[in-house]
Amino acid sequence: MDPQDLPSHVAFPAAAAAPCPACGGSDTHSFYRLQGIPVHSCVLLEDADRAKAFPTGDLELAACAHCGFIFNQLFDPARIDYSEDYVETQGCSGTFRSFLEGTIQGLLKGRECANQLMVEIGCGRGDFLEQLCRAADARGIGIDPSSTAGRVDLRAGRGLSFLQESYSKKHLALDARAIFCRHTLEHLPKVQDLVALVFKHLESRSDNWTFFEVPDSLRILKEGAFWDVYYEHCSYFSEASLGRIFESAGFVIKDLDLVYGRQYLHLLAQPGTCAADQACKDPAQMLQAVQIFRGTCCATIARWHKLLHGHPPGTVALWGSGSKATGFLTTVGNHDRIDCVVDINPDKHGRFVAGTGHEIVAPAALKGRPIRTLIIMNPIYTDEITTDVQALGLNPQVLTL
Numbered sequence: 001m002d003p004q005d006l007p008s009h010v011a012f013p014a015a016a017a018a019p020c021p022a023c024g025g026s027d028t029h030s031f032y033r034l035q036g037i038p039v040h041s042c043v044l045l046e047d048a049d050r051a052k053a054f055p056t057g058d059l060e061l062a063a064c065a066h067c068g069f070i071f072n073q074l075f076d077p078a079r080i081d082y083s084e085d086y087v088e089t090q091g092c093s094g095t096f097r098s099f100l101e102g103t104i105q106g107l108l109k110g111r112e113c114a115n116q117l118m119v120e121i122g123c124g125r126g127d128f129l130e131q132l133c134r135a136a137d138a139r140g141i142g143i144d145p146s147s148t149a150g151r152v153d154l155r156a157g158r159g160l161s162f163l164q165e166s167y168s169k170k171h172l173a174l175d176a177r178a179i180f181c182r183h184t185l186e187h188l189p190k191v192q193d194l195v196a197l198v199f200k201h202l203e204s205r206s207d208n209w210t211f212f213e214v215p216d217s218l219r220i221l222k223e224g225a226f227w228d229v230y231y232e233h234c235s236y237f238s239e240a241s242l243g244r245i246f247e248s249a250g251f252v253i254k255d256l257d258l259v260y261g262r263q264y265l266h267l268l269a270q271p272g273t274c275a276a277d278q279a280c281k282d283p284a285q286m287l288q289a290v291q292i293f294r295g296t297c298c299a300t301i302a303r304w305h306k307l308l309h310g311h312p313p314g315t316v317a318l319w320g321s322g323s324k325a326t327g328f329l330t331t332v333g334n335h336d337r338i339d340c341v342v343d344i345n346p347d348k349h350g351r352f353v354a355g356t357g358h359e360i361v362a363p364a365a366l367k368g369r370p371i372r373t374l375i376i377m378n379p380i381y382t383d384e385i386t387t388d389v390q391a392l393g394l395n396p397q398v399l400t401l
């Protein structure tokens with residue numbers, strides 16, 4: 001796709017950018033711009049008109065040459081309201097539940113946590129904390145301004161409670177043995193503030209520990225995975241930049257791995273003095289990936305744009321209505337070819353995707369619709385979804401992002 005053929009709201013600037021929010025470095029450059037994208041990608045609306053009129057914002061990703069951190073330099077936290085009614089995105093999937101179980105088993109291996117306090121920052125509706133405390137026989141406190149606890153078993157482990165507020169200094173009084181934070185750090189513009197507060201919370205004991213899970217952005221850049229870039233994500237990490245942020249705060253990193261089909265980074269750290277050979281992670285890989293992103297992203301947009309163009313209107317369906325679907329729909333163009341978005345979560349059915357206003361339907365609703373092609377939004381669910389499609393007696397062309 002020639003740059004002049006890109007959807008008009010997509011651009012690849014090359015300009016000096018704001019100072020790095022992670023390390024303070026001034027050698028930063030912007031490289032990807034999206035104009036007018038929905039400020040929330042997980043919020044689902046009651047009708048199509050409201051979904052299409054949903055507030056938008058602009059994104060301009062910049063990379064720091066010193067530490068490799070990537071950030072949206074146009075991000076405005078005031079645009080985001082985390083008390084909005086989020087709908088749980090993945091909990092209905094067997095694949096995802098197995099992933100959570102495996103994660104928890106790995107974290108608890110060799111650690112005595114019975115009756116200890118586990119704190120989760122950004123706990124959502126509390127499924128992870130519930131499973132964790134049950135497996136560890138521990139106490140749990142979930143802290144999240146959008147916490148919708150009530151669907152979980154508050155008696156799990158030694159008991160759970162939830163605080164509907166943001167994690168702050170006042171929570172340092174909680175006697176936590178471990179602090180968990182999954183898919184939250186990428187939503188914060190000042191990432192080092194949260195990591196420093198967690199360090200302060202845990203520093204009194206060297207056997208306290210913390211676990212963070214964030215999306216890996218090296219893959220996004222290398223694959224041109226434009227559907228994984230959206231407004232709420234203002235911070236993007238690689239192993240190097242994530243590790244550097246924690247080491248700078250005073251943590252020793254015990255584990256830093258790519259998991260979940262290499263989509264997520266898992267970091268396990270404890271307070272302590274960082275060994276010299278751990279310090280100064282090399283940002284070179286990330287910076288090389290930034291260099292090739294224009295090419296990879298143009299190629300993926302062109303590929304999907306062409307595929308959609310080859311279909312009559314209303315003959316394509318997406319499967320999976322999480323942020324990837326919103327990112328895909330709002331970036332790729334040609335969305336009149338897409339009839340609907342399928343999701344297995346009944347709470348989402350009859351609601352609409354912010355930005356483009358596509359309806360979310362149950363798998364069974366595909367019957368009777370003229371769908372020629374089904375695009376799976378996350379390749380990790382391909383087997384699970386293919387089985388569901390076959391069980392419905394349908395035979396569309398099935399593609400994955």
Ligand SMILES: [Zn+2]
Nearest residue numbers: 020023064067
């Ligand atoms: Zn930096």
